[in-house]
Amino acid sequence: MGRFGIALAQQLVDQDKEVLAVDRHRSLVQKYADTLTHTVEADATDMEALRQLGADEFDSAVVGVGTSIESSVLIAANLVDLGVNQVWAKAINPTHGKILTRIGCHHVIYPEHDAGVRAAHLVSGQMMDFIKFDDDFAIVKMRPPKALQGKTIDESQPRKQHQVNVVGVKSPGKDFVYAQPDTVVSPGDTIVVSGDVSRLEYFADHA
Incomplete structure (x- = not known):
């Protein structure tokens, strides 16, 4: 205990x-x-x-x-x-x-160990939360990179351009919604993204 x-x-x-x-x-x-x-x-x-x-x-x-x-x-x-x-x-x-x-x-x-790995990702980049699975796959919460801001998911094409998948979007004062092709991502939004850890790291800090 x-x-x-x-x-x-x-x-x-x-x-x-x-x-x-x-x-x-x-x-x-x-x-x-x-x-x-x-x-x-x-x-x-x-x-x-x-x-x-x-x-x-x-x-x-x-x-x-x-x-x-x-x-x-x-x-x-x-x-x-x-x-x-x-x-x-x-x-x-x-x-x-x-x-x-x-x-x-x-x-x-x-x-x-897991808490240390998670903290390292949060301290060193733009991620707000980080959950890693055994096969180098992760789900993260982050502020949207510039490549997504003001665009629909279909326009920014994160899966094609960065090999990551935007799962959902949370706008201030609104409920979480699952991302659709016509979902517009605003600078103040929070997004949930899944993919390979290295791809997510690059996407969060450089996209």
Whole structure:
């Protein structure tokens, strides 16, 4: 129930998901007892403790331990052995991630690394938000480059000219709309664009 785990758990609760949060520290369990669906003081490295909590009845489990690789691996292994359908685990470095993958974790995430990559794109260019997928494909939010301003999508042809696709446009005070060939992009708009990371970087800074 550290910063990562609590942020994730609270967001899931906001999405009307039932959440069971487990931690060995009583103070943390008590602190979030009124915020989360269920909070339990227990040692998740203990297989029997997880069985008694009914961990195997949950569709997904997230291992958010970030201070002890040994504890993280033991907890993840327990959840995999219990047959939880989707086990997500936070890794603090590539070696840790490799171990988690080998013991059967379905998803390994690197929150610090991913946040750093995202921040680099936001700090160094015109992008306002950045989500990268595994195959160098990304979706970004940005101010429209000069090549699009005052033109329709059909006139600027971002797919043909820059190999990126304008997905949608958000004008000040208006709702987000999916981009159509006759959609006019104004200088004050915000656009959502998808494509290869390198193409998006060039498009954002040079188009």
